[in-house]
Amino acid sequence: MLKILIAVISIGLSLNAADPWINIILYHRVLVKTEAAYDVSVEDFENQMEYLKASYDIISLSDALDYITRAKELKNNSVVITFDDGDVSIYNNAFPILKKYRFPFSVFIYTNIVKEGPHAMKWNHMKQMLAYGAEIGSHSVSHGYLHKRLKEESEEQYLARLRHELVDSKNLLEAEFGLPVRYFAYPYGRYNETVKEEANKAGYEAILTVRGYENFPGDDPMRLNRRVVQRSTTPESFIKTFTVQQRKSLNDGDKDF
Numbered sequence: 701m702l703k704i705l706i707a708v709i710s711i712g713l714s715l716n717a718a719d720p721w722i723n724i725i726l727y728h729r730v731l732v733k734t735e736a737a738y739d740v741s742v743e744d745f746e747n748q749m750e751y752l753k754a755s756y757d758i759i760s761l762s763d764a765l766d767y768i769t770r771a772k773e774l775k776n777n778s779v780v781i782t783f784d785d786g787d788v789s790i791y792n793n794a795f796p797i798l799k800k801y802r803f804p805f806s807v808f809i810y811t812n813i814v815k816e817g818p819h820a821m822k823w824n825h826m827k828q829m830l831a832y833g834a835e836i837g838s839h840s841v842s843h844g845y846l847h848k849r850l851k852e853e854s855e856e857q858y859l860a861r862l863r864h865e866l867v868d869s870k871n872l873l874e875a876e877f878g879l880p881v882r883y884f885a886y887p888y889g890r891y892n893e894t895v896k897e898e899a900n901k902a903g904y905e906a907i908l909t910v911r912g913y914e915n916f917p918g919d920d921p922m923r924l925n926r927r928v929v930q931r932s933t934t935p936e937s938f939i940k941t942f943t944v945q946q947r948k949s950l951n952d953g954d955k956d957f
């Protein structure tokens with residue numbers, strides 16, 4: 701009986717293997733010599749971009765949203781390249797390679813980083829990326845955990861903190877660049893229903909998580925899946941990211957953090 705039930709459920713919600721999907725990949729730092737687990741070496745990054753150039757359509761996050769909301773029809777498996785936090789190695793090491801391949805990309809900045817010193821990008825770096833055609837989204841003000849109310853916080857204080865992180869970061873970036881900031885990436889990929897609701901109210905059009913699945917047309921743009929690429933990513937596992945479908949049904953990936 702259980703087997704039949706499982707079979708019925710999976711027929712109802714299964715994805716056609718031929719349906720094209722969008723992979724959103726995430727980098728943090730691109731360093732000549734990696735220091736932390738979430739770093740990628742310049743050499744690996746270059747090889748990864750070379751592979752993508754030969755194999756997939758590299759699209760902007762805005763284009764991806766047109767496909768996900770079905771404003772446009774997705775014909776080929778496509779890839780969106782994103783960076784979180786705002787480390788200066790994105791500007792120094794990744795940006796020249798992205799320019800060489802003429803790839804669009806998005807950077808999610810937590811706005812306090814610009815005050816943090818030499819490891820952080822400055823506004824001027826980001827403006828050069830915008831002039832090239834990159835998109836910049838918010839990654840909060842302070843990069844704190846948004847999904848948990850702190851012990852000393854009242855519900856009201858928690859809401860005020862969420863609004864500060866979601867709204868003030870957006871306002872600051874918009875004032876600095878004179879452009880609308882349409883996208884948000886959750887710090888650590890962590891959120892709950894309240895965070896999601898407040899992000900909606902703040903006017904974001906898309907939100908990125910770190911649930912490592914593909915995105916299909918019809919998915920919720922306020923909860924996009926994204927795969928982290930890091931030091932431990934081998935050439936084989938990188939290729940597998942794009943060639944082996946992880947999501948077997950539309951319900952896969954529903955688990956929230």
Ligand SMILES: [Zn+2]
Pocket residue numbers: 784785839843887888
């Ligand atoms: Zn981050």
